[in-house]
Structures are given as structure tokens and as C-alpha cells.
Amino acid sequence: MLDTTRRVATPEGIELTLHLAGPVPRALAWAVDLLVRAVIVLIVSVVAFRLGTAGYGVALLTAFFVEWLLPAWFEVRWGQTPGKRALGLLVLNDDGSPVRWPASLTRNLLRAVDFLPFFYAFGLLAMFASRDFKRLGDLAAGTVVVYQPGKIRPHEVPPASPIAPPFVLSLADQRAVLDLAERSASLTGERFAELAALAGPLVGGLSSERAVARLLGIANHIVGRP
Amino acid sequence: MKQAPFEASRGPEWDAFERFLDARGKDAGAVFPPAELPQRYRRLCQSLALAADRRYSPDLVDRLNQLSLRGHHVLYANRSRQTQRAVDFLLVSFPSLVRREWRLVAIAAFLFFGPLLALIAVLQYFPDFAYYILGPREIASFHEMYNPANHRLGMRAADTSLAMFGAYIWNNVRIGFQTFAGGILAGIGSVWFLAANGVIIGAVAGYLTQIGYNETFWSFVAGHSSLELTAIVLSGAAGLRLGLAVISPGNVSRKAALVAAARPAVRMMYGAAVMFALAAFVEAFWSPLAEVPFEVKIGVGVAGWAAVLGYLCLAGRARGAG
Numbered sequence: 001m002l003d004t005t006r007r008v009a010t011p012e013g014i015e016l017t018l019h020l021a022g023p024v025p026r027a028l029a030w031a032v033d034l035l036v037r038a039v040i041v042l043i044v045s046v047v048a049f050r051l052g053t054a055g056y057g058v059a060l061l062t063a064f065f066v067e068w069l070l071p072a073w074f075e076v077r078w079g080q081t082p083g084k085r086a087l088g089l090l091v092l093n094d095d096g097s098p099v100r101w102p103a104s105l106t107r108n109l110l111r112a113v114d115f116l117p118f119f120y121a122f123g124l125l126a127m128f129a130s131r132d133f134k135r136l137g138d139l140a141a142g143t144v145v146v147y148q149p150g151k152i153r154p155h156e157v158p159p160a161s162p163i164a165p166p167f168v169l170s171l172a173d174q175r176a177v178l179d180l181a182e183r184s185a186s187l188t189g190e191r192f193a194e195l196a197a198l199a200g201p202l203v204g205g206l207s208s209e210r211a212v213a214r215l216l217g218i219a220n221h222i223v224g225r226p
Numbered sequence: 227m228k229q230a231p232f233e234a235s236r237g238p239e240w241d242a243f244e245r246f247l248d249a250r251g252k253d254a255g256a257v258f259p260p261a262e263l264p265q266r267y268r269r270l271c272q273s274l275a276l277a278a279d280r281r282y283s284p285d286l287v288d289r290l291n292q293l294s295l296r297g298h299h300v301l302y303a304n305r306s307r308q309t310q311r312a313v314d315f316l317l318v319s320f321p322s323l324v325r326r327e328w329r330l331v332a333i334a335a336f337l338f339f340g341p342l343l344a345l346i347a348v349l350q351y352f353p354d355f356a357y358y359i360l361g362p363r364e365i366a367s368f369h370e371m372y373n374p375a376n377h378r379l380g381m382r383a384a385d386t387s388l389a390m391f392g393a394y395i396w397n398n399v400r401i402g403f404q405t406f407a408g409g410i411l412a413g414i415g416s417v418w419f420l421a422a423n424g425v426i427i428g429a430v431a432g433y434l435t436q437i438g439y440n441e442t443f444w445s446f447v448a449g450h451s452s453l454e455l456t457a458i459v460l461s462g463a464a465g466l467r468l469g470l471a472v473i474s475p476g477n478v479s480r481k482a483a484l485v486a487a488a489r490p491a492v493r494m495m496y497g498a499a500v501m502f503a504l505a506a507f508v509e510a511f512w513s514p515l516a517e518v519p520f521e522v523k524i525g526v527g528v529a530g531w532a533a534v535l536g537y538l539c540l541a542g543r544a545r546g547a548g
Contacts, residue, residue: 057390060389096298106491109407109492111407154289
């Protein structure tokens with residue numbers, strides 16, 4: 001399968017599939033965040049400079065908080081900064097749990113090094129060198145940036161009278177049958193018959209038409225149609 | 227049990243769990259009391275295990291998996307009640323941590339104070355040496371800031387205290403963060419920032435002392451020096467902790483060593499950041515006061531050093547580990 005997915009099991013028996021995000025979406029998320037930060041600092045500065053030189057202090061204080069602490073706060077509160085939200089990314093610990101302050105601050109403070117020697121060169125090198133697209137901050141914090149899991153949509157299987165499979169199917173096999181049945185509408189009849197023939201023992205010795213019908217029946221059984 | 231009756235009997239429970247997660251926060255209590263979350267979460271995990279084991283439809287298994295996953299995230303998310311932990315951290319954990327890492331703190335202090343004190347000494351005998359380190363414009367601006375004729379010390383005439391506070395936070399804390407972060411490059415960054423800052427601060431101090439701006443310069447820096455210089459040293463020590471994990475990971479992989487080292491290191495940075503912030507406050511609002519006599523300023527400075535060192539050496543000894 002794809003090499004940008006990681007499977008993590010929790011003690012409760014939940015299996016998480018993490019879809020790691022590469023440099024491009026992360027750079028775009030960073031650009032959005034930069035824009036958000038710039039707008040915040042700009043608005044505060046415009047207001048603050050009406051106060052005279054003291055406003056300079058207020059603007060710098062804002063810049064400091066927005067640069068160093070705000071991203072960490074966003075990540076701890078929601079798991080994502082506004083830019084990551086826009087790109088559908090999420091920061092998680094290596095074990096798939098949500099990040100807390102220490103990890104989030106570590107990765108955000110270490111951005112200072114990822115930026116070196118110019119424009120995130122070290123960060124990019126580290127991402128290419130590590131298996132999980134980790135920049136140096138992620139390496140030290142033990143975090144990964146992943147795609148946010150989308151909403152799960154039940155399979156739409158064309159109705160047919162359900163047929164119980166001749167033997168117990170594993171979860172992966174069940175998924176394969178369902179995925180194929182769902183695609184039946186978008187495949188030509190011949191191609192679908194070819195693919196159905198690959199199901200081996202499930203359709204063994206049947207003509208292609210009957211193999212297709214049988215596979216659709218099994219799919220209907222799997223989704224739990226009576 | 228067939229899938230349909232299983233879904234019928236447990237479905238309402240899953241729906242309630244989903245509504246709880248969707249409500250997120252204030253309205254969630256209306257679905258069920260938050261205290262029930264762990265128990266309901268365990269029952270959900272049991273449903274998931276059963277559904278997967280009995281080979282129910284993948285759609286059901288996926289739904290339960292996703293629901294458990296979201297529950298997992300809510301259950302293990304950041305805990306509240308931070309105030310007590312913050313107080314505990316400052317009174318016990320932070321000073322204990324600094325004492326536990328005393329070797330790295332000592333090395334960082336040597337790297338920083340070594341060049342600083344050496345330059346102060348050298349510049350008393352070879353004043354022109356300052357021009358190797360500081361540019362003419364910087365020197366001119368220091369002349370302006372510490373001129374004994376000023377009614378405010380350490381700043382130019384037009385600056386206000388609040389503006390300076392912002393500038394100190396922005397500038398000094400950033401230096402601290404850089405000193406820490408540079409440590410991941412096998413410690414080189416931390417060593418560099420420690421030594422470079424030591425050189426620059428030493429050069430300024432040595433130069434201004436030598437040209438006779440003694441009273442203005444030392445009465446300005448005395449108040450905040452203890453907090454600020456200690457904070458730089460601690461940032462450097464935290465960075466060296468990272469660097470050490472990269473250079474000598476011991477029995478584990480470099481990555482695992484780095485993750486393990488980052489925990490105490492970033493905790494040390496919390497403390498250092500608080501010290502930087504306090505230092506910036508003192509530097510902006512107390513240090514520039516020219517009307518306070520020189521002796522008082524120096525007295526406060528010495529008291530500050532005693533307080534900082536006493537705090538780091540003694541605080542939390544009764545309750546802390548080290």
C-alpha cells in the first residue's frame with residue numbers, strides 16, 4: 001500500500017491509520033499561518049500606534065506572542081493552527097494522541113532551527129531524511145503532521161439478494177469486496193467481470209455473469225442487508 | 227448475535243456518544259454528564275472489539291473505530307486546572323530540574339560568563355579592542371544611551387518604558403529561544419549563541435566601564451542582570467541537553483534519545499522564559515530610573531543575584547526529588 005500511512009494501535013484496541021502530510025501541504029499551511037499572523041500584528045499595530053511610542057511596545061509584544069506562543073496554543077487547543085485547518089492537517093504525537101503543551105512548544109520553539117540556514121532548509125532536509133516527514137522540531141517533540149481523517153461514508157452497494165460467503169472473510173477481504181461492488185456502476189461490464197474473476201475461491205468455477213451476480217450478492221450480505 | 231440486533235441494542239449508546247463529541251464543550255453536558263465519558267468510552271471500545279471479532283460489516287467497524295478514535299482524543303486531551311501545576315512547577319519542579327542538570331548549567335555558565343568576564347578585563351587595558359567587536363554606530367548609540375547627563379538610563383530620549391518592555395521581550399526571549407533551539411545541531415548552536423552573547427555583553431560592559439560611564443551603565447544593568455543572564459545560561463543548558471542526546475544517545479536510537487531529552491529541556495525553557503519576562507519588566511520599569519541613587523541600584527542588583535541563586539539552589543528541596 002501507500003508508504004505515507006502509518007498504523008498505530010492504542011491499548012484500547014483502536015487502530016489508527018495516520019496519513020502523513022508531506023512538505024508541500026505543510027508549506028502551504030505555513031504560508032496561510034504567516035498571513036494570519038501578519039494580519040493580527042498589522043491590526044494591533046495600526047490601533048496601538050495611535051498611543052504614540054508606547055504602541056511600539058504593544059506591537060512588539062503582540063508580535064512575540066503571535067510568533068512563538070499562538071501556534072502552540074492553537075495546536076494544544078484544537079490540534080491545528082488556522083493554516084493547518086485550512087489545509088486539513090492535524091498535529092499528533094507519534095502514538096496518535098493529541099499533542100499537549102510540552103510537545104507543541106518543543107516543535108514550535110525548534111522552528112528557529114528548522115528555518116536555518118535560510119528559508120527552512122534544515123527543516124526540509126530533515127523531512128526528506130526521516131521516514132515520517134519530520135522536521136527537526138517534530139523529531140525532538142515526537143510529533144507527526146497528518147491529514148485530518150475525513151467523515152466516514154457508508155458503502156453504496158447496488159442492491160441484490162444477499163448471499164452468504166462460503167467461508168468466513170477477513171475484514172480486509174470484506175472491504176475489498178465492498179469497494180469493488182461500489183465501483184460496479186463506473187466499470188464496464190467486461191472489466192467488472194474480469195475483476196470479479198480474481199476473487200478466486202469466492203466465485204470458483206462460475207461463468208463471468210454468475211460470478212458478478214454472486215459477488216454483488218456477497219457484498220449485499222456484508223453490508224448487512226436482510 | 228446477528229449484526230442487526232447488535233446495532234439495535236447498542237446503537238442509541240453510540241449515537242449519544244457521537245452527539246457528545248459533536249457538541250464539544252458547553253452543550254455536551256446535556257447529552258450525558260462528562261464524568262461518564264471514561265466508562266462510556268470503554269463500552270464503545272468493547273463494542274468495537276466485538277464488531278471486529280464477529281466480522282460485522284466493515285462500515286460498522288469503521289464507524290466504531292472512528293468514534294473510538296475521537297473519544298480517545300477527547301479523553302487524552304490536555305487537562306485543565308493548570309494554575310496549581312504552574313505554581314508547583316515554579317516553586318518545586320523547575321529549581322529541582324536545574325539542580326538535576328547542574329553539570330550542563332555549569333558548562334553553559336562557563337561558555338557565557340567566560341568570554342563576558344574576559345572581555346571586561348581585557349578592555350580595561352586595551353580599550354581599542356572594542357572596535358573589533360562593536361561597530362562605530364553601535365558604540366555611538368551606547369554613548370547616547372548611557373550618557374551621565376541623561377535623566378533616563380539605557381534608552382534614547384524618545385523611548386517610553388512600555389515600548390522598551392516590548393522590545394526587550396521580543397529581542398531577549400528570542401535570543402533565549404535561539405540559544406535553546408540551536409542545541410539540536412549537536413549543541414553547536416547553543417555553544418555559539420552563549421559565547422557570542424557573552425562576547426557582545428562583555429564588550430559593551432568593558433567599553434563603557436573603561437570610558438568612565440561606570441555609574442550609569444552599572445546602575446542600569448544591576449537590577450535585571452541576575453534574571454536575564456541566568457535565563458540565557460539556562461536556555462543554553464537546555465539546548466546542550468538536546469545536543470548531548472544527538473552526540474551521545476546512549477543505549478537507544480538518536481531519535482528516541484532526542485525525544486527523551488526534549489522533555490526536561492523544554493521544561494527548563496518554561497522557567498527560562500518566565501525569568502526573561504521578569505527581567506524585561508525590571509529592565510523596562512526599574513532599571514532606567516536615574517533618580518534612584520547608585521548605591522540602591524547596586525544593592526537591589528546584589529539582592530537580585532542572591533535571590534535568583536538562592537531560588538535555584540534551595541527552592542523545593544523539601545518536596546522535590548533533587
